[in-house]
Amino acid sequence: MPYDRESDAANIQDNLNCVHTGSVVVFLPEIDSTNNLTKTYLANGADEGLVAVAESQTGGRGRMGRIWHSPPETGVYLSVLLKPPVDPDHLPLFTLLAGVAAVQTVNEFCPHSASLKWPNDILINGKKVCGLLCELVQNQGEPSGLIVGVGINVNHLPDQFPEDLKNIATSLRIVNDSLTDRLAVIRSFLMNLDREYQTYLKEGPRPIIEKWSRHTDLFGKKVSVTRGPNVIIGTATGLDESGRLVLLRDDGQEEAFDSGEVSLRTS
Numbered sequence: 694m695p696y697d698r699e700s701d702a703a704n705i706q707d708n709l710n711c712v713h714t715g716s717v718v719v720f721l722p723e724i725d726s727t728n729n730l731t732k733t734y735l736a737n738g739a740d741e742g743l744v745a746v747a748e749s750q751t752g753g754r755g756r757m758g759r760i761w762h763s764p765p766e767t768g769v770y771l772s773v774l775l776k777p778p779v780d781p782d783h784l785p786l787f788t789l790l791a792g793v794a795a796v797q798t799v800n801e802f803c804p805h806s807a808s809l810k811w812p813n814d815i816l817i818n819g820k821k822v823c824g825l826l827c828e829l830v831q832n833q834g835e836p837s838g839l840i841v842g843v844g845i846n847v848n849h850l851p852d853q854f855p856e857d858l859k860n861i862a863t864s865l866r867i868v869n870d871s872l873t874d875r876l877a878v879i880r881s882f883l884m885n886l887d888r889e890y891q892t893y894l895k896e897g898p899r900p901i902i903e904k905w906s907r908h909t910d911l912f913g914k915k916v917s918v919t920r921g922p923n924v925i926i927g928t929a930t931g932l933d934e935s936g937r938l939v940l941l942r943d944d945g946q947e948e949a950f951d952s953g954e955v956s957l958r959t960s
């Protein structure tokens with residue numbers, strides 16, 4: 694079922710009761726990317742808490758310029774504008790914070806437990822159900838806003854994924870064998886994000902790192918990290934206080950990796 698854009702926006706906004714998310718909720722038909730649109734709203738003076746939801750995206754983006762498949766009437770594609778008092782070095786923590794909110798949401802709607810894959814993926818049975826893209830916008834060197842973008846595969850059937858995603862993507866519908874109300878998913882994510890963000894503002898990064906670590910099965914596993922032309926192999930041991938992935942390399946050295954520069958594969 695497509696969104697009823699006006700009544701759904703009102704419905705979300707009226708039932709949220711959040712401090713930082715949902716100050717304005719806009720539903721759009723097909724657009725390029727909700728992250729791009731939110732950047733435009735920010736440039737035009739939007740306040741913290743604006744939420745942009747799209748029925749479909751023609752240029753949905755993942756990390757490192759990858760494409761996020763965003764067909765209509767199936768997935769949730771949304772971006773939230775936050776204005777945290779952070780320096781740009783904290784950006785990786787926000788991907789983890791949004792990941793904690795998203796994994797809580799996926800687990801609320803899906804009895805199978807979802808897990809986080811560093812830095813920005815949510816998997817069920819090893820297949821991707823959700824991805825996050827957080828982007829910091831700077832104005833003359835100063836951060837002016839943080840855009841939290843999330844894509845959740847909700848009501849896709851297997852044949853609604855293109856060939857190259859069929860073996861690596863899943864949806865709540867595929868796992869549950871039933872439809873899920875996209876508005877309920879949106880509401881849940883916005884409330885979870887709001888709560889985790891409030892905790893971060895009060896208590897700093899530690900609770901994010903702890904919660905993220907509870908929702909991953911990565912630690913103790915052998916992984917390979919690709920950085921430019923180099924592949925580093927080791928065992929993932931945890932996250933450091935900046936949200937970097939710590940690896941005990943096969944040569945015995947410990948190294949922490951920044952999400953901006955690497956891709957991770959479990960072997």
Ligand code: ATP
Binds near residue numbers: 755858
């Ligand atoms: P990394 O581990 O480096 O993050 P990744 O394959 O997870 O690698 P991302 O940039 O995080 O890459 O995510 C984008 C990738 O997600 C795309 O390359 C594509 O393979 C996959 N993808 C695109 N659209 C969807 C979707 N709707 N559902 C699941 N996976 C998708």
Ligand code: BTN
Binds near residue numbers: 728813824826842844
């Ligand atoms: C990833 O897995 O690399 C991240 C995918 C993030 C997709 C969401 S959909 C809403 C928002 N708009 C975008 O263009 N990307 C994010």
